[in-house]
Amino acid sequence: MSNICLLEQTLAGNLSFNKARIKLIAGFLISILQVKTVNLTEIATAFPGRAKEESNYKRLQRFFRFFELPYALIADLVVKLLGVSGPWTLTMDRTNWKLGLTELNILMLGIVYKGVAFPIVWLILPKAGNSNTDERILLLEIFIDLFGVEKIQCLLGDREFVGKRWFQWLLDQGIDFRMRVHENYRVANGRGTLVPAWLLFSTSGVDQMLVFPSPRRMWGLELYLSGCYLGKGEYLILVAPNYSQQPENEFKKRWEIETLFGCLKTRGFNLEDPHLTEPERLSKLLALLAIAFCWAHKVGEWKAKQQPLKIKKHGYLARSIFRYGFDCLRRILTNFDHFDHFDLVGWTRVIKILSCI
DSSP states (O other): OTTHHHHHHHHHHHOOOOHHHHHHHHHHHHHHHHHOOOOHHHHHHTOSSSOOHHHHHHHHHHHHHHOOOOHHHHHHHHHHHHTOOSOEEEEEEEEEEEETTEEEEEEEEEEEETTEEEEEEEEEEOSSSOOOHHHHHHHHHHHHHHHOGGGEEEEEEOTTSOOHHHHHHHHHHTOOEEEEOOTTSEEEOTTSOEEEGGGGGTTSOBTOOEEOSSOEEETTEEEEEEEEEEETTEEEEEEESSOOSOHHHHHGGGGHHHHHHHHHTTTTTOTTOOOOOSHHHHHHHHHHHHHHHHHHHHHHHHHHHHSOOOBOTTSSBSSOHHHHHHHHHHHHHHTTTOTTTOOHHHHHHHHHHHTTO
């Protein structure tokens, strides 16, 4: 597989790792896109080169066990691939699963971009249940250390990501946010009396957003509220530090991180397949998946310009942009070892995309 050298050269231009590490990462990317699983045994079978599967598997194990991965370089590559200088809308969410008796949580921060979130910072939480305020603050502090608070246009989060100390910290940092809160939280009505938040929106029609033009007191904080009745006894209630005419349109972008999780799991790389339970090793795996995901999505954007995706009768694309690029890369790589069928022109183009040119 001589053409892998082009991929190695491109990675070396973006990641200041030694030759052996670059070679392994290149092999991992080629393998993961072919086998569609993060199971290391399966990846080892598709590794380029003449080494035996057992040797490839041991190389992967040593990488995840011993290599100190500089995550700042990965985050920088993600931003380069994104191609948007910011400030960015960020979305925060958590996904969890159970391996045997081990509970795992990934607390993720993503940059909202074209219907999906690009993974930028994450924490592996070896526990069940929600994240806490300290963990959320740590996640944001890592991002701020890397890019600066001025790169945050707005932070989006669902009902898990609430709390007085958390909101106060965001306010102290000058971070704008749109957070969904539970409908039974007590907020000040027009007379200053604390009532359950849903009462403020009980007269709104279904999906008819009501936005209050002045802040209301909640937990001793002055926050702008908006909300509506969703039907079946459920309300959507949002809080923010600043007034916005259409906060619901901004909040909808929160779901783009759910799309990312779907791509990392069943619609792409089957993230729940590995038997890695040690947080640092799982974090390294996520770093490599971040590169693979961003590459596939950017290839999908390029493909969509050459041959636009069909729109089905229900109004949605026949395939997602990620899947379009993912399938394109897989088609090229499936024929990697068969030179007569290998798409050298296509390979050169997708490598150029990865080089951020």
